[in-house]
């Protein structure tokens with residue numbers, strides 16, 4: 001986050017913009033300093049802001065807390081729900097020059113990867129009824145329910161249509177309609193919605209297990225794919241690794257809310273987590289956070305040109321060989337700060 005803020009401050013200086021931001025504790029920092037993962041003061045700061053640039057939460061230190069109090073469930077999910085951020089846009093981009101960082105064979109992705117995951121973010125099994133009960137026979141039973149309404153599916157489809165129209169007009173909807181009732185509704189809603197509202201799109205459907213395989217086999221057969229919350233969580237991590245590293249995967253979460261500029265209010269965060277295995281060593285890849293900041297400038301501040309400039313600087317830095325360990329693969333690696341320095345130099 002500190003490197004992303006340095007990049008933002010740098011572009012603000014260059015463009016003579018005033019960037020006004022407040023930092024607020026969330027997740028483990030919220031628990032440690034305020035006794036709650038999402039302190040009321042933090043929520044207030046978010047409500048008064050035009051956008052949220054989110055770090056990552058969670059980690060071994062808080063894993064022993066009751067599940068409902070842990071950072072992920074008690075801060076990130078409530079934030080998504082509070083602002084109805086139902087549309088999670090995760091671009092899966094692997095530069096041609098970086099194909100060696102992908103576990104896929106270069107022959108399969110000679111031009112890199114360029115796909116987009118649209119994940120429904122405020123419904124499904126994440127937010128359905130949850131319960132753990134001890135049964136009469138002493139056995140313990142836990143339950144999570146997956147619930148979707150047609151209207152929830154339609155509103156994420158609107159985002160998917162806009163995204164697909166701005167690209168190759170090709171949309172794949174991913175579900176498990178051979179097993180799940182929610183997926184049967186999902187597929188029917190997709191068919192009806194696209195026929196009525198976007199007949200210009202090339203629409204396909206795929207079961208999620210096959211999609212997981214197809215992503216690894218030939219990712220560029222997709223252009224934009226849209227899916228429910230948990231499938232999107234899992235497929236976006238797979239997408240991240242075939243695109244080189246979770247450290248490169250940014251994301252934007254949007255709802256219907258508008259900010260004081262009349263633009264979409266959004267939460268912008270890397271798709272990855274707190275990377276406990278490398279935390280504190282100064283070697284994490286800052287690109288996902290920096291690219292998330294670029295998405296924030298584009299969607300919530302209407303500063304698309306500056307966002308494109310940041311994206312180009314990240315690409316130039318990585319493709320010219322300056323890389324953190326997660327994407328270095330045998331080349332000399334730089335640390336987090338040096339990576340951001342190089343990006344700033346390219347800006």
Ligand SMILES: NC(=O)c1ccc[n+]([C@@H]2O[C@H](COP(=O)([O-])OP(=O)(O)OC[C@H]3O[C@@H](n4cnc5c(N)ncnc54)[C@H](O)[C@@H]3O)[C@@H](O)[C@H]2O)c1
Pocket residue numbers: 055056057058059060072076245246247248269270271272273274275276277278283284285286288326
């Ligand atoms: N948005 C979020 O806040 C978010 C997202 C995912 C996971 N988490 C939380 O993070 C914690 C760790 O989860 P996990 O280990 O399953 O996932 P993770 O994403 O933190 O790490 C998975 C792997 O990817 C690597 N990685 C991730 N980001 C990287 C980066 N920027 N640079 C280099 N390598 C990077 C890690 O080193 C690790 O090997 C858990 O508490 C989890 O709940 C939070």
Ligand SMILES: CC(C)[C@H](C(=O)O)[C@@H](O)C(=O)O
Pocket residue numbers: 058072073076077233271273
């Ligand atoms: C941390 C966790 C709650 C979160 C999710 O499952 O949505 C993360 O994995 C993500 O992909 O943003």
Ligand SMILES: [Mg+2]
Pocket residue numbers: 233234237271
């Ligand atoms: Mg995830």
